[in-house]
Amino acid sequence: MDTLVFLGTGDAMGVPRVYCNCNICTEARTDGDNIRLRSSVLIDNGEDVLVIDCGPDWRRQMEAEGIRSMRRLLVTHAHFDHIGGLPEWADACRWMGYKGELYAPAEIILVIQRQYPWLTSHIEMIPCDDGVELDGWQISTWKVNHGKNGYSYAFRLEKAGYAWVYCPDSISLGPEETGRMGGADLLVLGTSFYYEAAELSTRSVYDMTEAAELLQVVKPRRAVYTHMSHDVDVNEAYILPENVTLARTGLRLPLGTAEA
Known part of the structure; x- marks a missing residue:
C-alpha cells in the first residue's frame, strides 16, 4: 500500500517567521512542534516517490x-512557495544524469517557463489538463479559487477503489469546484488560520471554521489540514470536526481501503 508523507505543512512564509516573537514562532525555535516548512507531500510506493509541489524548502x-533522487513532480500552481525549489531539483537532475518529469496544467507550465526558462534543459514539462496515470494512480486536476492570489489547481488521485484530494491553496469554492472533491476517502486542505478576521476580499486560503462548512458539503471520510500559518498551534485543542487532523511534518498516512 502506498504511503502519503507530509514534507511541509506551512503557508507561504513558513514557521517560525524570522521577524516574529509570537508564542508559536518562539515554540517553533525551541521545542519545535510548530516548525513548518512550505507545504509539500510525497507518495511513497516502496520503490519510488511522487512529490506534489517543490517550494524553497x-x-x-x-x-x-533521506531521499537522494526525485524523478517526478506534480505542481498545483506557480507561486514561489510551490515552485521555489525547482532550480535545485533541476541541478540534481543534471548531476544524476536524467531528465525530471514535471506534470502541471499547461497554463502553469507556461508561467514556470517564463520564470525559469533554463529548467527545460533538465526537466521535461508535461501538461496534465486531461489527466495522467502515474504509479497506478489516475490523477485529474481542476482550477480552484485562490482568492486575492488568483487561482490554483487541486488534484484528485484514485487507485484500487481509494480516492484522495490534495488542495492546499483555495477559498470560497463553489459547486463546480467542490463537485470533484465529493466521495473522497481523504481530503488534504489548506487552512492558514483557525479563524482569520481579515476582510474576505483580502484573503486567499480557507480558515478552519470555513473548512468545517466545506467538509459538510463534500463529506470526505477523513480530512487533514495543511498550509498553516504561525497563527496555528498544533498543540491547541481547537474545535474541529471529528474526522480532522492537523498535519505535522513527517506525518505518514496509508493510502488505501485499510486506512484507519
Whole structure:
C-alpha cells in the first residue's frame, strides 16, 4: 500500500517567521512542534516517490527524508512557495544524469517557463489538463479559487477503489469546484488560520471554521489540514470536526481501503 508523507505543512512564509516573537514562532525555535516548512507531500510506493509541489524548502525536505533522487513532480500552481525549489531539483537532475518529469496544467507550465526558462534543459514539462496515470494512480486536476492570489489547481488521485484530494491553496469554492472533491476517502486542505478576521476580499486560503462548512458539503471520510500559518498551534485543542487532523511534518498516512 502506498504511503502519503507530509514534507511541509506551512503557508507561504513558513514557521517560525524570522521577524516574529509570537508564542508559536518562539515554540517553533525551541521545542519545535510548530516548525513548518512550505507545504509539500510525497507518495511513497516502496520503490519510488511522487512529490506534489517543490517550494524553497525542497532540499531540506529531501534531506530530512533521506531521499537522494526525485524523478517526478506534480505542481498545483506557480507561486514561489510551490515552485521555489525547482532550480535545485533541476541541478540534481543534471548531476544524476536524467531528465525530471514535471506534470502541471499547461497554463502553469507556461508561467514556470517564463520564470525559469533554463529548467527545460533538465526537466521535461508535461501538461496534465486531461489527466495522467502515474504509479497506478489516475490523477485529474481542476482550477480552484485562490482568492486575492488568483487561482490554483487541486488534484484528485484514485487507485484500487481509494480516492484522495490534495488542495492546499483555495477559498470560497463553489459547486463546480467542490463537485470533484465529493466521495473522497481523504481530503488534504489548506487552512492558514483557525479563524482569520481579515476582510474576505483580502484573503486567499480557507480558515478552519470555513473548512468545517466545506467538509459538510463534500463529506470526505477523513480530512487533514495543511498550509498553516504561525497563527496555528498544533498543540491547541481547537474545535474541529471529528474526522480532522492537523498535519505535522513527517506525518505518514496509508493510502488505501485499510486506512484507519
